[in-house]
Amino acid sequence: MDTRHMQYFMALAETLHFGRAAERMNMSQPPFSRQIAMIERTLGVKLFERNSRNVALTPAGEYFMKDCRNVLGQFEEACRDVRLVASGMKGELRFGFMMHAAHSVVPQLVQLYAESRPDVRLVLDERTPTEIDEMLVAGTLDAAVTFDCGYAPHLQTVLLARERLRIIMRKDHPLATVGQIGPEELRAEKIIAAPAATAPALRSAINSYFSVRGIVPHVVLEPRLQHTIIQLVAKGLGVALIPASLRTEPGAGLISRALTDAPQLDVVLRAPITTKNPAVSTFMEIGKSIQRTLL
Amino acid sequence: MDTRHMQYFMALAETLHFGRAAERMNMSQPPFSRQIAMIERTLGVKLFERNSRNVALTPAGEYFMKDCRNVLGQFEEACRDVRLVASGMKGELRFGFMMHAAHSVVPQLVQLYAESRPDVRLVLDERTPTEIDEMLVAGTLDAAVTFDCGYAPHLQTVLLARERLRIIMRKDHPLATVGQIGPEELRAEKIIAAPAATAPALRSAINSYFSVRGIVPHVVLEPRLQHTIIQLVAKGLGVALIPASLRTEPGAGLISRALTDAPQLDVVLRAPITTKNPAVSTFMEIGKSIQRTLL
DNA sequence: CCATCTGATACCCTGAAAGCATTGATCGTG
DNA sequence: CACGATCAATGCTTTCAGGGTATCAGATGG
Numbered sequence: 001m002d003t004r005h006m007q008y009f010m011a012l013a014e015t016l017h018f019g020r021a022a023e024r025m026n027m028s029q030p031p032f033s034r035q036i037a038m039i040e041r042t043l044g045v046k047l048f049e050r051n052s053r054n055v056a057l058t059p060a061g062e063y064f065m066k067d068c069r070n071v072l073g074q075f076e077e078a079c080r081d082v083r084l085v086a087s088g089m090k091g092e093l094r095f096g097f098m099m100h101a102a103h104s105v106v107p108q109l110v111q112l113y114a115e116s117r118p119d120v121r122l123v124l125d126e127r128t129p130t131e132i133d134e135m136l137v138a139g140t141l142d143a144a145v146t147f148d149c150g151y152a153p154h155l156q157t158v159l160l161a162r163e164r165l166r167i168i169m170r171k172d173h174p175l176a177t178v179g180q181i182g183p184e185e186l187r188a189e190k191i192i193a194a195p196a197a198t199a200p201a202l203r204s205a206i207n208s209y210f211s212v213r214g215i216v217p218h219v220v221l222e223p224r225l226q227h228t229i230i231q232l233v234a235k236g237l238g239v240a241l242i243p244a245s246l247r248t249e250p251g252a253g254l255i256s257r258a259l260t261d262a263p264q265l266d267v268v269l270r271a272p273i274t275t276k277n278p279a280v281s282t283f284m285e286i287g288k289s290i291q292r293t294l295l
Numbered sequence: 296m297d298t299r300h301m302q303y304f305m306a307l308a309e310t311l312h313f314g315r316a317a318e319r320m321n322m323s324q325p326p327f328s329r330q331i332a333m334i335e336r337t338l339g340v341k342l343f344e345r346n347s348r349n350v351a352l353t354p355a356g357e358y359f360m361k362d363c364r365n366v367l368g369q370f371e372e373a374c375r376d377v378r379l380v381a382s383g384m385k386g387e388l389r390f391g392f393m394m395h396a397a398h399s400v401v402p403q404l405v406q407l408y409a410e411s412r413p414d415v416r417l418v419l420d421e422r423t424p425t426e427i428d429e430m431l432v433a434g435t436l437d438a439a440v441t442f443d444c445g446y447a448p449h450l451q452t453v454l455l456a457r458e459r460l461r462i463i464m465r466k467d468h469p470l471a472t473v474g475q476i477g478p479e480e481l482r483a484e485k486i487i488a489a490p491a492a493t494a495p496a497l498r499s500a501i502n503s504y505f506s507v508r509g510i511v512p513h514v515v516l517e518p519r520l521q522h523t524i525i526q527l528v529a530k531g532l533g534v535a536l537i538p539a540s541l542r543t544e545p546g547a548g549l550i551s552r553a554l555t556d557a558p559q560l561d562v563v564l565r566a567p568i569t570t571k572n573p574a575v576s577t578f579m580e581i582g583k584s585i586q587r588t589l590l
Numbered sequence: 591c592c593a594t595c596t597g598a599t600a601c602c603c604t605g606a607a608a609g610c611a612t613t614g615a616t617c618g619t620g
Numbered sequence: 621c622a623c624g625a626t627c628a629a630t631g632c633t634t635t636c637a638g639g640g641t642a643t644c645a646g647a648t649g650g
Binding site: 001002003004006043044045046047049058059060063064067068070071074075077078079081082083085086090091092276277278279 | 296297298299301339340341344355358359365373374386571574
Binding site for chain 1: 597598600
């Protein structure tokens with residue numbers, strides 16, 4: 001028994017006429033009759049009550065007809081779907097992103113992609129930049145939005161945005177009224193910044209911002225999560241340099257200021273070049289289409 | 296593509312090894328490899344990423360695997376179920392019965408059958424005896440409980456119970472205190488009885504109960520439903536002769552009395568002898584097993 | 591009783607698919 | 621680095637599942 005036999009059965013069950021059913025199956029009546037007999041023999045079940053004049057379904061045949069309709073439908077669907085998956089119209093795409101990006105490019109990217117590929121299940125996964133890099137090489141993620149951390153030959157990269165860092169502090173902070181803020185003004189400040197192990201690109205941008213002026217920043221706290229950094233700044237434990245897109249989130253009692261010669265960071269969309277997931281390519285295309293001018 | 300191909304695919308998807316997968320399919324590796332290639336060619340989809348050292352599923356293959364597992368499961372189930380239906384263990388049984396029987400044998404019959412054949416869907420259908428006869432010959436019912444109306448060569452019959460008729464009347468009716476009630480006592484009474492067209496066996500039993508004494512019963516009302524008869528008696532519009540098993544339903548202000556030489560009616564379970572529904576036979580067997588002594 | 595319709599049988603033949611032998615690519619190891 | 625081992629792919633042969641044609645057999649209607 002296989003699906004072809006089920007199709008033979010369905011043809012006869014629907015026409016109740018061997019000749020016409022055979023015709024529908026594009027074959028002549030004698031082999032068709034044999035196939036029906038074969039089906040009944042292998043199942044050990046009489047499916048049709050027939051003589052040389054009439055053909056009728058037995059109750060077992062009636063029941064089998066419903067099941068066959070089901071199975072054949074699912075069968076067709078499976079064959080159709082696998083083509084859709086291969087074409088990237090259907091399937092799953094595991095998408096990682098860092099928290100910074102959640103407030104800027106990610107919503108638009110996700111929305112546009114979901115509109116253009118509604119049958120692809122987007123699995124969102126917020127991670128730190130380091131975790132993202134690891135998961136991209138491990139294949140746990142299909143694509144991710146992160147900071148450009150330079151050389152990555154096994155990854156394809158689309159530049160999404162170029163973000164300047166800004167400084168945030170409490171409103172009652174002495175620097176809140178200073179006109180220009182640069183490395184010199186921050187020389188004595190307590191800095192809160194993510195550790196290099198968690199966000200290498202961000203941290204090295206901050207470090208080199210100071211080091212080109214020969215200044216060693218006074219980093220007092222190194223929380224891993226951006227969320228925590230803002231909380232600590234709000235408590236007055238220091239100031240922090242954060243991407244401009246996070247500025248839109250005002251926070252209670254916090255103020256954000258521009259920096260002189262502010263460090264820039266590239267926000268990129270990345271995916272392994274060796275990816276086998278066909279859904280990725282249009283995801284990258286959409287990334288390109290929403291590429292933004294630098295802020 | 297058919298289910299055999301899906302089985303090949305599943306074997307490889309689960310083992311990720313052509314040799315072992317072929318072995319599982321009881322064949323040698325070369326034709327197995329060709330079949331896999333064939334599947335990919337007809338689907339137009341690469342399902343496996345492979346070289347002479349490693350075999351891995353593509354994302355499309357991964358997706359297809361889930362669908363195949365589904366389809367193959369349903370396929371097996373359909374083949375198994377059709378055998379169960381043919382053996383009477385599964386399927387549907389359309390069971391008709393008259394309202395009189397609903398209070399006596401039907402509940403027990405239905406319960407016992409449902410316990411012994413839980414996968415057979417019992418479709419219950421309450422009808423008048425005449426409707427039941429028509430539906431049995433039309434094949435709309437598989438089996439039914441009704442009054443024995445005599446000759447029926449195309450039906451198999453199991454006697455379930457033998458019921459005496461009793462008389463019901465209002466508690467304040469003059470006959471309520473009379474010791475013996477027979478045709479003579481009812482000569483002047485207004486009788487309420489179902490029409491012969493609806494319940495021939497019941498009505499002819501009532502008629503002959505009087506006619507053997509040369510009495511013509513004074514039937515004033517002929518409602519089709521037993522329910523209505525009882526209501527009309529309660530309103531004082533007459534008395535009625537009803538099966539003893541209905542006595543258990545007391546009704547407001549009504550009283551039921553035995554009759555002298557009470558007419559008897561056979562309650563039978565019937566099914567067409569030509570029935571193709573394999574579920575019927577055990578239904579009839581259970582009917583035999585609950586055969587009751589006459590009341 | 592014959593013409594006709596329809597499903598079953600008899601017989602033949604083709605090609606899908608299985609087996610065997612072998613090739614070619616990729617590792618691991620001495 | 622060469623050699624052997626492993627494993628998928630390919631070439632060739634063979635077989636039988638399943639299709640085709642011709643025909644039979646039972647039922648029905650004029």
